[in-house]
Amino acid sequence: MSDPAARRLSSGKLVIATHNAGKLKEIAGLLEPYGLDCISAGSLGLPEPAETGETFVANALIKARAAAQASGLPALADDSGLSVAALGGRPGVYTADWAERQWFEGEPGRDWYMAMGKVEGLLQAQGPETPRDCWFSCVLAIAWPDGESAVYEGRADGTLTWPPRGTMGFGYDPVFVPQGHHETFAELRPADKHAISHRADAFARLKAEQFGA
Template identity: 75%
Template sequence: MPRLGTGKLVIATHNAGKLKEIQALLAPYGIECVSAGALGLPEPAETGTTFVENALIKARAAAEASQIPALADDSGLCVDALGGAPGVYTADWAEAGRFEGGPGRDWYMAMGKVEGKLAGVAAEFARVAAESGESPRELDRSCHFACVLAIAWPDGSHAVYEGRAHGTLTWPPRGTLGFGYDPVFVPLGDTRTFAELDPAEKHAISHRADAFAKLVADQFSA
């Protein structure tokens, strides 16, 4: 399998927030990052049912189209009480629309959808408890962010690295520094959401950082 060296790497994303995080994580290794969006590459259909499958779809498509090694990230929020949902459909829960004059996803709506479904679970617990005369079960708000990083080379080679960040969900959303579901995710050991953490703090403990630590150990170690 080839290894990354200094040079250009396509980041297979059209998400500016995700690109910024990946650039920061790769900066110490002399990697020049260019996004698939900047190269005008189309977004492939993410037809996989796992994070690994979708990350490889994106990385392979970008590497083939650009003839440059490509790195793709597929990540999502997995909520225990919702059976791991939204999982690979994390972005789909944030329906696309136009915001402040440009295209984007409605992440506030997505966070509200998660909270609404949790409220539905809590209501079901209360209904069952009322029928049985017992105290309702406590709602489990534990969750984790999952991240899979896939590197694909134009020759068809690939490598995959997986990371996680465990935490709990809070409501209402707090903070303005993150993106996606960050404003409702409180990492274990802290009381602040990802969106309230300084980016350097978040980078040190995030699911993406966990996956990147594994990538770096494999790709840049002597």
């Protein structure tokens, strides 16, 4: 992997390697001041590569490189997930997998309420005194069509709550209460969430390196 300082993004099209409209909107909002025209891999009809990595870094690079090579444009991917201390760091890199419906759970697709319920069920099985410490991780990977890449990592610590609260987030946001707050990520206004999220932490590192911000 190349030194991230050796290559900079410039204004123009940037493929966001996601098929998730909520994630595209959030990332595009964070990059809006820098003159980048963010388009999703989904809107380009690009397939989602198999995320075979065992770390957030590996999976972010898989997605960014696949989108860059398929589109001929610079691409940015994130791999993010929830880790719960009492569950040995699970679901971790398998965060999205926990939301995938099995054949007996209805139509194919992701059910985030089901995923949140799986985490809660495992915690409750350990007893009412089980610590609920957790953290969101985010790795941002930029890849260029020639194979060069850069990686930036962020983290947000917090605790889990139940039942889910709020409608403004996605994924596990309705059960994640960030450190120093009483509202879940899904209850916070988007601007307030962006200021403290794991993705914002990773983007702050990206912006400092890529744009001197």
